[in-house]
Amino acid sequence: MIGAARNAEVQGEVCAPGFNLGYTLGSGQVFRWGRDADGWWKGIAYNTVFHLRQDGDSLHYLASSTRVPTYLGPMPVSAFLEWYLRLKASPRIRVSRDDTRLRAARQKLRGFRFVRQEPFECIISYVLSVQAHMNLTKQRINFIAKSFGHPISFRNEAYWTFPQPHILASQAGIFFRRQRFGWRSERVPLSAQHVSVILKKIECPTLDQWRSIGDELKGVPGTGVGLKVGKCIDLFSMDRLNAVPVDTWVLKLAKEWYGVKGSDAKVCAWAENRGGSQAGYMNEYLFIYYRELNAPTLHDQVISFCASDIPSPELPFERVGAQDQNQI
DNA sequence: GACCAGGCCAGCG
């Protein structure tokens, strides 16, 4: 029993035709979800704990609260999930007949959707993701939530909400240095400070206001929000599906498969122009497909076209009463 | 010990 308020548990199901939960939550876009050994996807988003499981066209859910707070206002759980997972927004990507790689990638990833992440959590998450493997980044984000968020007890598991910007803004870089965050350490409080200052004037930002905050962050050196991280924030939390984050993998596939060379900015402009309003989906298909082909042994992703029953190595909660004996 | 991780940034030409 932990010192958390007990929440009403809600359960139900929503219709999700053409949707794939495993690809959506196991692709590496989210950091606070994991697939448990019991087969359920468990995670926390918008201050609410969810357990999800897909059975054909229906998505079964358990949630820690009846209403979920978002920047569009509070939503009932089923409406929230439809919005958060874009259940009814199946992407339609036009691909030319001779682009066999993209056709194969699109086919493999049928059912994948971009999640509508919380803007601030997304900002900090991708600032931390720089030059670090997925699993390590997950651990660091969970550490932040455990240190500064508040706990929610759900089905004998403890989850932690992501802290408000002003909480992280008041931390010193040395705190994160001591947690071995490396040179990401100072970027966390600095980014939080810029967000926090704006939030003092705007109490509950709309999506457009969040977009302005994100855009402003891109111009502030030291925040860790450069071209790639900025595009991740746009794509994963700002509802900008035309954004293309260019990392080392995208750089390689652009060169290998399309003969496009040059700087990150050049490849980014090429991909965004090519894909138009759906460039994000087009790029994500290629990214996951290419990475799966070239680094199938990476242990930080759940998606595998060969075997998708591997539990996530890092879960966003702790079992209550499962005290580990290994601690000194 | 190399070499790389879903890069960013200051300091150059």
Next chain:
DNA sequence: CGCTGGCATGGT
């Protein structure tokens, strides 16, 4: 503009 090292740290 575009390019180059340096940056901490953990994993293979």
